Every structure is written in structure tokens, then in C-alpha cells.
Amino acid sequence: MTKLHQFRPFWGLPNASPFCMKAETYLRYRNIEFEAVPSNPRQSPSKQIPFIVTDDGQTITDSEQIIVHFETLLPSPMDAELSNKQKALAYLSYASGIQLIEVLANILGDKPYFLGDKIHTLDMSVYAFLANIIDQPYANPLQDLMNYCQQIKQLAWRDWRTP
Numbered sequence: 001m002t003k004l005h006q007f008r009p010f011w012g013l014p015n016a017s018p019f020c021m022k023a024e025t026y027l028r029y030r031n032i033e034f035e036a037v038p039s040n041p042r043q044s045p046s047k048q049i050p051f052i053v054t055d056d057g058q059t060i061t062d063s064e065q066i067i068v069h070f071e072t073l074l075p076s077p078m079d080a081e082l083s084n085k086q087k088a089l090a091y092l093s094y095a096s097g098i099q100l101i102e103v104l105a106n107i108l109g110d111k112p113y114f115l116g117d118k119i120h121t122l123d124m125s126v127y128a129f130l131a132n133i134i135d136q137p138y139a140n141p142l143q144d145l146m147n148y149c150q151q152i153k154q155l156a157w158r159d160w161r162t163p
């Protein structure tokens with residue numbers, strides 16, 4: 001079984017690292033069997049987590065590469081029908097803080113997912129970063145994006161309980 005090396009749950013969140021939570025959200029949504037292994041960056045070949053060790057012994061670091069690995073193996077790739085313009089959205093960074101959050105809220109608008117009616121790998125990233133702000137104990141102005149997070153939480157994390 002694939003081993004996902006990542007931080008332990010923290011602060012009532014499955015993971016306080018959005019990169020770990022992104023990878024785990026993806027594995028859960030895609031129903032890929034995996035075992036979570038508590039780890040830390042020192043144990044990773046890239047000195048960053050998450051990383052996975054696959055059934056056949058391959059080590060893959062970086063949340064994006066983990067998704068790419070499974071997307072090339074599994075049927076029905078999540079992003080197959082996207083245009084280049086839509087794929088460009090995936091390069092959004094959260095570096096510019098609240099202004100970017102406002103932009104994201106506007107892009108999402110009334111749509112259920114960032115690129116429309118269907119969930120894509122971009123939603124794994126956006127969800128993981130937003131959940132690390134929304135699902136934590138301090139109030140903040142991200143309430144408008146909560147429905148979006150709740151939706152992906154229902155799809156990928158329904159069975160998860162705070163340890």
C-alpha cells in the first residue's frame with residue numbers, strides 16, 4: 001500500500017501543512033488506498049513533506065508530483081478537458097494574502113468548483129490552503145469561501161474524526 005509521509009493532525013485539522021492536506025485530499029477523493037506515516041521534513045529526500053513511497057518502492061516528493069503520478073496511472077484524469085487558460089489558474093499562489101483571497105472568491109463566484117461544475121486537481125490545492133485558514137480556531141474574513149471547503153470536505157474527508 002502507498003505510504004504517505006506527513007505531519008500528524010494538529011489544531012483540529014487533519015494536517016497543519018496545506019501541502020500534506022492537498023496530497024491527502026487527493027488520495028482520499030480518488031479512493032487510493034494509503035497509509036499515513038507520521039513524518040517530518042528531515043526524513044524526506046527533498047527535506048520537505050509530504051512524500052510518498054509507492055507499492056513498488058518509488059519515492060515521490062512534492063504534493064503536485066504525487067498528484068501527477070496517480071493522474072497518469074488512473075482512468076478518467078481529473079483535468080483532461082481543461083483549456084490552457086483554465087490550467088493557468090493552477091499557478092495562483094497565496095503569496096499576496098487577502099487581496100488574492102478576494103480575487104479567488106470572485107473567480108469562484110456561484111460555481112461549485114473553481115473551474116465550473118466539475119472538481120479538478122486545482123481544487124485539491126485551493127481547498128487545502130483555505131482549510132488551513134478556515135478550519136482553525138481564530139476568526140478571519142474567509143467565511144464566504146466556507147461552503148466551497150465544506151463541499152470538498154464532504155467529498156474527501158467525511159469519515160475523518162479529530163484524533
Ligand SMILES: N[C@@H](CCC(=O)N[C@@H](CS)C(=O)NCC(=O)O)C(=O)O
Pocket residue numbers: 017018019020041047048049050061062063064
Ligand atoms: N512544493 C512542496 C512544498 C512542501 C512544503 O513546503 N512542505 C513544508 C511543510 S508545509 C516543509 O516540509 N518544510 C520544511 C522545509 O522547507 O524545511 C509541495 O507541494 O509538496
